Amino acid sequence: MSNSVLWYATRGAGAVTLILLTAVVVLGILTALRVEGRGWPRFLVTGLHRNLALMTLVFLALHIVTAVVDPYTNLGWASALIPFSSYYRTFWLGLGVISFELLLAIVVTSLLRGYLGHNTWRVIHWLTYAAWPIGVIHGLGTGTDAWSAWMLAITGGCIAAVVIALLWRLAAGSRDPLSSERSTFRAAVDRREAR
Amino acid sequence: MSDERHLVVDRIKCDGRGLCAEILPELIRLDDWGYPILKPGPIPEHLRPLAERAIDDCPVLAIAMRRAEKRS
Ligand code: SF4
Numbered sequence: 001m002s003n004s005v006l007w008y009a010t011r012g013a014g015a016v017t018l019i020l021l022t023a024v025v026v027l028g029i030l031t032a033l034r035v036e037g038r039g040w041p042r043f044l045v046t047g048l049h050r051n052l053a054l055m056t057l058v059f060l061a062l063h064i065v066t067a068v069v070d071p072y073t074n075l076g077w078a079s080a081l082i083p084f085s086s087y088y089r090t091f092w093l094g095l096g097v098i099s100f101e102l103l104l105a106i107v108v109t110s111l112l113r114g115y116l117g118h119n120t121w122r123v124i125h126w127l128t129y130a131a132w133p134i135g136v137i138h139g140l141g142t143g144t145d146a147w148s149a150w151m152l153a154i155t156g157g158c159i160a161a162v163v164i165a166l167l168w169r170l171a172a173g174s175r176d177p178l179s180s181e182r183s184t185f186r187a188a189v190d191r192r193e194a195r
Numbered sequence: 196m197s198d199e200r201h202l203v204v205d206r207i208k209c210d211g212r213g214l215c216a217e218i219l220p221e222l223i224r225l226d227d228w229g230y231p232i233l234k235p236g237p238i239p240e241h242l243r244p245l246a247e248r249a250i251d252d253c254p255v256l257a258i259a260m261r262r263a264e265k266r267s
Contacts, residue, residue, distance in 0.1 A: 031254070034212065041217045042212075042214055043214055043217050043218045043248075046214070046252050047252070113251075113256065114250075114251075114256065117256070118208070118255050118256045184227065185228050188227070
């Protein structure tokens with residue numbers, strides 16, 4: 001009985017982690033796009049991005065701990081920390097471990113951003129674009145519920161959300177992010193010279 | 196007070212996104228091009244947490260808090 005409770009917890013926490021992580025990624029992309037509007041200031045987006053990222057780690061920890069302590073799987077702590085060391089579904093679990101460790105690196109470096117400097121932090125933060133898809137593949141590959149209709153809907157929705165946000169960003173990305181500022185500046189200079 | 200702090204902006208790093216002014220309009224306003232103008236003087240105690248938030252949220256780490264230099 002308690003075993004299956006743990007197993008349900010693992011699966012539930014895994015699904016929640018996927019949803020939260022997707023929200024974090026989408027919000028991160030929105031930060032870069034500088035989306036804002038009335039009643040939707042940008043610090044709301046950055047604040048949500050950060051807090052949801054921390055929450056993601058909590059659920060991810062729950063997902064991993066319940067999987068490890070579950071006597072049925074008998075995974076052991078090593079397989080939770082060393083990629084591809086688990087006897088059980090070696091490849092798919094290994095992907096999960098890698099995704100987890102990338103996320104950990106991203107969060108830790110973000111918390112230490114002030115000490116690392118902006119450029120180092122930024123380079124490491126690009127790992128997000130590896131951690132998220134690896135996590136999704138891990139879920140599709142080994143998720144007990146992966147091919148049930150509701151889990152497919154969740155996974156599909158998550159993939160769609162990130163793809164849309166990414167396309168939006170790519171469409172907007174080629175523009176100079178400061179173009180409007182620059183043109184107002186240039187206009188102001190011209191006005192001065194005309195005087 | 197020995198613990199007085201001021202805000203400083205690294206004008207070279209700052210790329211004028213104005214996030215800091217959204218969080219801390221009490222001390223930071225923006226010029227016409229979106230670059231911050233700081234209110235001179237120490238940060239009032241009650242605004243300290245917001246100042247820290249503004250510093251954390253600056254996308255390029257261009258804003259910081261400095262201990263006030265002693266002036267004689
Ligand atoms: S948040 Fe940073 S980059 Fe943006 S205006 Fe303030 S100091 Fe400059």
